[in-house]
Amino acid sequence: MSTVVDIVLLTLLAATGIALLRIRNLFAVVMLAGIYSLLSAGLFTVMDAVDVAFTEAAVGAGISTVLFLAALALAGHHENRPGHTPLLPLVVVGVTGLALVYGTVDMPGFGGADNPVHHHVADHYLEESPHEIGIPNVVTAVLASYRGYDTMGETTVVFAAAVAVMLLLAGRRRSRAAAGDDGEEGGAGHR
């Protein structure tokens, strides 16, 4: 049963991907990207990654949609028709895709219990974390304790990104104040 749900969700994701590619109204594209995130969150639930699923639903479908809408409000939402022929990008994408598919042929099948990924530290985490950390959610135990430095590095990245965004947008307000009304009209004229 879960295999059927898995296949249906993946097919829906592929359809959403094609729609994302073809639509040129960026508002519609952002909404589709939200749907894409939500579908992938459903897929994560089917594949037992519940922590990842709710993070993806909150961050991918929620926060990132809001950020994209804010950016569209500031920067306009029309996309031009691509000027050059799509031939070269198609060839590059086709060759890369074929190489990757070739790489999957000798990968272990989906869902196998004796796949190599499951037999290094994962066993240790599942068997020892109740004694060593003492909480039932193994993902949380690994995230906050065994790989705590990772999480600290992640926090540093988020902090750096927040500082970068604030610096970029603060510069925007300053340049607008310096340019007066001229800058605004220049921006609106191209819409």
Place this chain on the structure above:
Amino acid sequence: MSLDFFVSHYNYWVVIFLMMVGFYILISRGNLIKKIIGLNVFQTSVFMLYISMGKITGGTPPILIGDAHGGEAAGHVVYSNPLPHVLILTAIVVGIATTSVGLALAVRIKEAYGTLEEDEINRIEAQVEASE
């Protein structure tokens, strides 16, 4: 190619398809915000690849059943691999951070050039260089 092989590799192939859709948006579209969306599609497909590898058929989410301090039930339950989940949790948060920086840059570029289209930006750059 048997049906079994197809079903057991379908995940990987759809993931690769989505990855290539994202890659194609990234290299063939001129609009900078569309490019960032393409990058997001690419990124989510990588997440799906990792989570696919962690799944065990018939397994449950890696939240231990029974007593938190090693209950008796723990021996009989199959849990999916928690490690890819942890890695992807970190990646999702880092992904939204880089997306927000990209969007802030796009807003600034729009302010400076009056457009988000790559070819128009290149044209303006060329004009500025020629006039100098």
